[in-house]
Amino acid sequence: MGNNLLKGKKGIIFGALDERSIAWKVALRAKDEGADFVLSNAPVAMRLGAINELAEKTKSEIIPADATSNKDLEELFDRSQEILGGTLDFVLHSIGMSPNVRKKKHYTGLNHDFYHKTLDVSAMSFHRVLQTAMEKDAINEWGSVLALTYIAAQRVFPDYNDMADAKSLLESIARSFGYHYGKKKKVRINTISQSPTPTTAGTGVKGFDNFIDFAESMSPLGNASADDCANYCISLFSDLTRMVTMQNLFHDGGFSYTGVSQEIVEGFNKQ
Ligand SMILES: NC(=O)c1ccc[n+]([C@@H]2O[C@H](COP(=O)([O-])OP(=O)(O)OC[C@H]3O[C@@H](n4cnc5c(N)ncnc54)[C@H](O)[C@@H]3O)[C@@H](O)[C@H]2O)c1
Numbered sequence: 001m002g003n004n005l006l007k008g009k010k011g012i013i014f015g016a017l018d019e020r021s022i023a024w025k026v027a028l029r030a031k032d033e034g035a036d037f038v039l040s041n042a043p044v045a046m047r048l049g050a051i052n053e054l055a056e057k058t059k060s061e062i063i064p065a066d067a068t069s070n071k072d073l074e075e076l077f078d079r080s081q082e083i084l085g086g087t088l089d090f091v092l093h094s095i096g097m098s099p100n101v102r103k104k105k106h107y108t109g110l111n112h113d114f115y116h117k118t119l120d121v122s123a124m125s126f127h128r129v130l131q132t133a134m135e136k137d138a139i140n141e142w143g144s145v146l147a148l149t150y151i152a153a154q155r156v157f158p159d160y161n162d163m164a165d166a167k168s169l170l171e172s173i174a175r176s177f178g179y180h181y182g183k184k185k186k187v188r189i190n191t192i193s194q195s196p197t198p199t200t201a202g203t204g205v206k207g208f209d210n211f212i213d214f215a216e217s218m219s220p221l222g223n224a225s226a227d228d229c230a231n232y233c234i235s236l237f238s239d240l241t242r243m244v245t246m247q248n249l250f251h252d253g254g255f256s257y258t259g260v261s262q263e264i265v266e267g268f269n270k271q
């Protein structure tokens with residue numbers, strides 16, 4: 001049972017692939033809090049079909065859009081406003097993909113066409129979404145836009161590969177666009193830097209299983225789950241966080257500020 005934190009609010013949620021997806025959990029929570037939204041994902045993701053189940057559960061329509069296509073995004077914003085009957089209050093960008101990670105290319109031996117694709121899908125798409133929204137004046141004053149990121153944008157996690165560069169760009173776009181959209185329309189833009197989470201995108205990273213255990217033992221509160229992340233997203237879409245913008249917000253159980261934990265040190269006990 002929700003608390004009507006998003007009552008009457010309308011939005012677009014990108015990136016629900018299956019029930020493990022962070023966007024999937026956000027959609028369920030947003031519905032619970034009284035929001036109406038359109039679900040969007042890449043046309044190829046539609047073939048899996050799971051998103052239909054989410055659409056039924058949340059009484060939402062699905063509009064396929066490749067987030068690297070300005071044309072698709074323009075149609076998405078036009079149709080979403082028709083379907084929802086007005087301008088929007090929130091957008092979730094929960095999109096990431098690296099062909100270099102998929103093809104197991106090492107960071108020092110990247111395929112640079114793939115690298116372009118990583119940056120386009122995982123970072124520039126955020127700029128495309130924001131620019132499309134601004135050109136169409138599709139987001140209401142005090143509206144809230146979120147993208148999901150990872151701490152590899154600031155610190156080296158070797159196997160995160162070219163996604164680290166994509167996340168750095170993504171966070172920079174949130175700051176730069178956040179300034180302009182804030183000035184123009186009081187629209188807020190933030191990124192949430194989430195703990196490692198067992199989803200399709202997450203588990204694609206080499207050594208993910210060991211890595212999630214490492215993060216768990218480094219974080220005083222443990223890893224933040226996808227459900228926890230959904231709750232945080234709801235708070236940032238709500239009117240309770242109206243003055244938060246241009247931030248990269250760590251949602252990681254304290255991982256980002258922990259130098260080392262007792263458990264990790266004990267793992268090196270030589271006696
Ligand atoms: N899982 C983690 O450990 C973790 C940690 C921090 C941040 N994140 C970020 O969270 C976000 C969501 O990922 P997730 O973990 O829920 O995994 P996920 O695989 O469920 O979601 C990724 C989504 O991106 C979509 N996508 C890929 N290419 C696209 C395109 N061209 N156009 C539109 N959509 C496209 C996929 O179809 C998929 O729905 C990503 O930005 C990811 O990098 C994930």
